[in-house]
Structures are given as structure tokens and as C-alpha cells.
Amino acid sequence: MTSTESPNPLRELAPSELREHTASTLARARDRSVALTDAVDDEDLTRQHSKLMSPLVWDLAHIGSQEELWLVRDVGGREPLRPDIDDLYDAFQHPRADRPSLPLLGPAEARAYVREVRSKAFDVLDQAPLEGRKLTEAAFAFGMIAQHEQQHDETMLATHQLRRGEPVLHAPEPPPRRVGGAAPEVVVPAGRFLMGTSVEPWALDNERPAHEVHVDTFVIDTFPVTCGQYVAFLETGGYDEPRWWSEAGWAYRSEHDIAAPRFWRREADGWWRTRFGVHEPVPADEPVVHVSFYEAEAYAAWAGKRLPTEAEWEKAARHDPATGRSLRYPWGDEEPTAEHANLGQRHLRPAVIGAYPAGASPLGVHQLIGDVWEWTSSDFGGYPGFTAFPYREYSEVFFGPGYKVLRGGSFGTDAVAIRGTFRNWDYPIRRQIFSGFRCARDPRPDERA
Numbered sequence: 001m002t003s004t005e006s007p008n009p010l011r012e013l014a015p016s017e018l019r020e021h022t023a024s025t026l027a028r029a030r031d032r033s034v035a036l037t038d039a040v041d042d043e044d045l046t047r048q049h050s051k052l053m054s055p056l057v058w059d060l061a062h063i064g065s066q067e068e069l070w071l072v073r074d075v076g077g078r079e080p081l082r083p084d085i086d087d088l089y090d091a092f093q094h095p096r097a098d099r100p101s102l103p104l105l106g107p108a109e110a111r112a113y114v115r116e117v118r119s120k121a122f123d124v125l126d127q128a129p130l131e132g133r134k135l136t137e138a139a140f141a142f143g144m145i146a147q148h149e150q151q152h153d154e155t156m157l158a159t160h161q162l163r164r165g166e167p168v169l170h171a172p173e174p175p176p177r178r179v180g181g182a183a184p185e186v187v188v189p190a191g192r193f194l195m196g197t198s199v200e201p202w203a204l205d206n207e208r209p210a211h212e213v214h215v216d217t218f219v220i221d222t223f224p225v226t227c228g229q230y231v232a233f234l235e236t237g238g239y240d241e242p243r244w245w246s247e248a249g250w251a252y253r254s255e256h257d258i259a260a261p262r263f264w265r266r267e268a269d270g271w272w273r274t275r276f277g278v279h280e281p282v283p284a285d286e287p288v289v290h291v292s293f294y295e296a297e298a299y300a301a302w303a304g305k306r307l308p309t310e311a312e313w314e315k316a317a318r319h320d321p322a323t324g325r326s327l328r329y330p331w332g333d334e335e336p337t338a339e340h341a342n343l344g345q346r347h348l349r350p351a352v353i354g355a356y357p358a359g360a361s362p363l364g365v366h367q368l369i370g371d372v373w374e375w376t377s378s379d380f381g382g383y384p385g386f387t388a389f390p391y392r393e394y395s396e397v398f399f400g401p402g403y404k405v406l407r408g409g410s411f412g413t414d415a416v417a418i419r420g421t422f423r424n425w426d427y428p429i430r431r432q433i434f435s436g437f438r439c440a441r442d443p444r445p446d447e448r449a
């Protein structure tokens with residue numbers, strides 16, 4: 001069976017429809033950036049809530065600065081608006097911890113700047129030919145900038161989680177469990193599948209090109225690991241037993257005296273957590289979030305399992321055994337809706353396991369997209385035939401053993417910034433991000449085909 005991947009609907013759009021779709025995607029990102037920055041006062045916007053994060057006002061102007069560089073100057077060939085601030089908002093020039101001491105634009109200036117850039121970017125979108133140049137093919141540069149803004153919106157959401165004080169963000173509760181008795185694990189038989197993409201027009205360089213990969217039989221959890229399962233690891237001394245931890249993980253756990261997921265606290269009646277300013281009991285059936293790679297790895301070892309490789313995760317998510325095709329999303333090729341996955345900050349928490357039966361993959365694996373980013377065991381690297389585009393700093397400079405790949409997006413990830421092939425990466429110690437995991441394992445002899 002030859003593996004193929006699903007075609008992309010963006011490629012079928014007429015130029016005017018593509019422009020309209022692109023403009024509304026950019027507008028959705030801007031609405032969210034505005035909501036996240038209008039939710040707090042100027043002092044909160046300019047303050048650094050954690051050394052791990054930038055002040056919110058830095059993220060806002062940085063969003064505008066990248067949009068100016070790529071859409072206004074590069075695609076549009078227009079004069080620079082603010083060449084004097086390029087350096088301030090170049091993430092490679094200033095580590096996050098130093099950003100508050102820079103002469104940054106203030107809240108009012110930053111808001112005016114991003115508005116001006118956006119109005120020019122919309123002009124460019126109206127006029128630029130969306131073909132003939134790789135950067136503008138199918139509006140790629142605009143899609144890249146919409147994803148960039150949404151990624152910073154997720155980062156700003158993580159800053160909100162680190163912020164102290166009364167809750168300022170509000171959203172409805174996610175749906176309840178809607179799946180009956182699903183088996184806890186799924187066996188995925190050995191075979192080839194097509195990993196990555198060569199046809200998704202807004203896919204980033206590190207997702208390309210599509211390539212066949214053989215994956216041995218493996219067993220993967222149907223759902224992400226829940227808080228209730230994680231508590232069992234905690235309460236049986238999981239954080240005190242070096243045997244469950246890698247050497248690097250144990251050193252990290254010991255040095256920082258880590259004893260539970262970030263934002264959790266032990267009280268007389270059990271585990272509580274703080275979530276966007278709300279203090280509440282840890283919900284047993286919700287995927288665990290705010291754990292590092294090292295904690296995920298230790299839990300998996302304690303459970304007699306391991307983390308999935310990136311290829312295993314993607315095969316579980318995209319492979320349709322009936323057709324041999326790799327789907328765009330676990331549920332098929334349609335864009336995500338509220339029925340498929342918990343995305344886009346529609347809710348301010350992961351949904352309980354079993355809440356998205358319509359989002360399951362053909363192999364029967366649930367909640368791969370949305371809820372929590374899932375740590376994999378894989379280092380971040382380029383696929384065979386990788387070409388850096390549009391610049392090396394997008395992904396290539398991060399390739400290597402220092403970063404682990406996360407898949408699937410979280411409740412704070414917008415639909416434009418996630419798909420079956422999307423790859424995120426971070427340091428194995430990171431846990432202020434919306435990171436969880438699911439386990440995998442090698443098959444027993446009776447589970448092999």
C-alpha cells in the first residue's frame with residue numbers, strides 16, 4: 001500500500017476566498033491578543049510576572065514587529081515603520097529575563113504600533129500576488145504570521161497563569177465525559193506511514209517534507225495521563241525514588257526540590273491547584289498539565305511504560321489503516337470545530353478524558369489534539385530533506401538533543417497553530433507551558449500481529 005496524505009482545502013480556494021480566509025484568521029488572532037492584554041492594567045502589562053516570561057507588553061509589540069518585518073517590509077516591499085525598534089523585539093538579541101530593562105514601547109505606544117502595522121499588512125494582503133514566490137504561495141507568510149501571533153497569545157496565556165492576583169480571564173467550562181467504556185490502550189500494528197507534510201500550505205519548515213517511516217508495533221494510551229493517575233505516582237513516593245528518573249531528571253528534581261506539578265499544593269484534604277487565579281481541588285479526570293519532560297518520563301517508568309516517540313504519536317494521530325492515508329487531523333481532514341477538540345482558549349482548562357469522541361483518530365486514540373501539549377521522547381531535529389524556510393532561526397538553530405518535541409496543542413492553542421504534523425519543542429525542564437503527556441509501551445508477545 002502506498003502512503004499518501006490528504007489534500008489541503010486552502011489550495012482549492014479562489015484568490016479572493018483565500019484573501020478573505022487569511023484576513024479573518026489574522027483578525028481572530030488580533031482579537032485574542034487584545035483580549036489578553038486588555039484584561040490587565042498598564043502596570044500588569046509592563047511587569048515581569050516570572051523570569052521565564054516577557055512582560056506582556058513585550059509580546060504585544062514583538063507580534064507587531066514580526067508582522068512588520070515579514071508582511072509590510074518583505075512581502076509588501078514597503079518602507080519600515082519603526083526600524084529603530086527592530087533590535088528591541090528580536091527574541092535572539094535579548095533573553096526573556098533582560099526584556100523588562102529594555103526601553104520598550106509603553107502600553108499605549110505598543111497598541112498604536114500593532115494597529116498601524118496591521119492596517120498596512122491588510123493593504124499588502126489585498127494587493128500581493130499569492131503565487132509566484134515561495135513566501136507568498138497560498139498566502140504562506142500571512143499564515144506564518146497568524147500562527148506566530150497565536151503562539152505568542154498562548155505564551156501570554158501562560159504568563160496570565162503565572163500572574164498573581166484575582167482572576168481576570170473567564171470562559172465556559174469544557175464539555176463533560178461523553179465516551180463510555182473505552183479500552184485504556186490501543187495496539188498499533190507494525191507498518192509504514194507517511195510522516196510530515198509536503199502539501200499543507202501553512203505548515204512550517206520543520207514539518208516538511210512528507211516521508212515514509214516504518215514504525216514497529218506499539219501500544220499507546222487511549223487518553224492523556226490524568227491528574228488522578230498522576231496523584232497515584234505522587235502518593236507512592238514517585239518523586240523520592242531515583243530509580244524512576246533519568247540521571248538528568250533526578251538532578252533537576254533534586255536541585256529545584258520539585259515534588260508535584262507546577263501550581264499544585266498539598267492541603268489537609270488532598271491536592272489543590274491554582275488556575276488563572278482560581279484556587280481549586282485538583283480534578284481527578286482531567287489530563288495532568290504543567291509537568292516537565294523529566295516528570296513525564298519518571299511517571300512513565302513508574303507505570304511500567306515509556307513516552308511515545310514522535311513517529312508513534314503522529315502515526316496514532318494521522319494514520320488511517322483502512323486507506324493507508326495520513327489525515328490532516330485525527331478525525332479527518334476538516335478544520336477543527338468545538339466538537340473535535342479543546343482549542344483556542346475556548347475553555348480555560350483541559351477537558352476531562354472522554355470529552356471529545358468526535359475527535360478520536362481512526363485507530364481509536366482520543367484527545368491527541370487540544371487539551372494539553374504531549375511530551376514525546378524525541379529530540380527536535382529536521383526530517384530527511386529538511387530545508388530551512390524562511391529563515392534558519394525559525395527551527396534549525398534549535399535542532400539537537402537540548403530540546404524535546406511536544407505534540408498536539410493545548411486548550412490555549414488556536415486551530416491555525418495546530419495540525420497532525422505540527423511540532424513544538426522546549427527544554428525538558430519546562431513546565432509553565434500547558435504540557436502533559438500520554439504513555440506508550442512495547443507490545444507483549446500476544447499483542448504482536
Ligand SMILES: [Fe+2]
Pocket residue numbers: 062066091148152
Ligand atoms: Fe516570536
